[in-house]
Amino acid sequence: MMAFARAVGGTAWAPFAVMAAYTPAAFLLFPRPLITLLAVVAFGVWLGFACTVAGVLAAAMVTYHVGRLLPDRTVRRLVGTKFERVAPVLRSHGVLAIFAANMLPTPPFVVQGIMAGAIRIQLRHYALGTLLSLLPGLAAAMVFGHQIVVAFEDPSRVSYLLLGGTALGLIAATVLAARWFSRQASAAA
Numbered sequence: 001m002m003a004f005a006r007a008v009g010g011t012a013w014a015p016f017a018v019m020a021a022y023t024p025a026a027f028l029l030f031p032r033p034l035i036t037l038l039a040v041v042a043f044g045v046w047l048g049f050a051c052t053v054a055g056v057l058a059a060a061m062v063t064y065h066v067g068r069l070l071p072d073r074t075v076r077r078l079v080g081t082k083f084e085r086v087a088p089v090l091r092s093h094g095v096l097a098i099f100a101a102n103m104l105p106t107p108p109f110v111v112q113g114i115m116a117g118a119i120r121i122q123l124r125h126y127a128l129g130t131l132l133s134l135l136p137g138l139a140a141a142m143v144f145g146h147q148i149v150v151a152f153e154d155p156s157r158v159s160y161l162l163l164g165g166t167a168l169g170l171i172a173a174t175v176l177a178a179r180w181f182s183r184q185a186s187a188a189a
Contacts, residue, residue: 090116096129
């Protein structure tokens with residue numbers, strides 16, 4: 001895997017391919033963290049970060065605009081019974097609601113983007129909420145990716161404290177976002 005990641009990192013057009021991979025991955029429900037991990041290992045922390053942010057934001061914009069184009073009944077069928085419960089929260093809390101929704105594992109990223117477009121959330125709120133929601137997971141992917149590289153180069157330098165702290169921080173952010181979103185959805189119902 002490291003050899004593959006290094007080969008990808010040594011290819012001039014690879015950052016653009018990785019950025020572009022996020023959009024079809026969203027529609028195919030391919031796990032974004034795997035692409036992010038590849039980006040961090042292949043390109044290093046900072047270029048991997050930039051590729052991930054650009055790729056995820058591009059995928060978010062595509063899913064948002066698909067939601068703007070789809071008929072309401074199609075979106076309601078796709079989202080399911082939670083549409084009526086979640087839509088008011090997204091409309092009334094904008095950036096914070098998008099941040100919290102994107103921190104949760106369900107619904108999938110593509111469904112969230114389509115729903116945001118369908119209910120006409122302001123594009124700038126959707127983009128900012130999506131960008132902010134990237135930060136905790138991306139920070140974790142950067143730490144894990146860097147530690148994987150360190151483990152292959154010199155296993156004695158791996159920081160298990162850093163790995164554990166990062167995992168706990170990501171879990172805490174997800175739990176807090178889930179609680180907030182659940183309270184808002186209950187209040188809106």
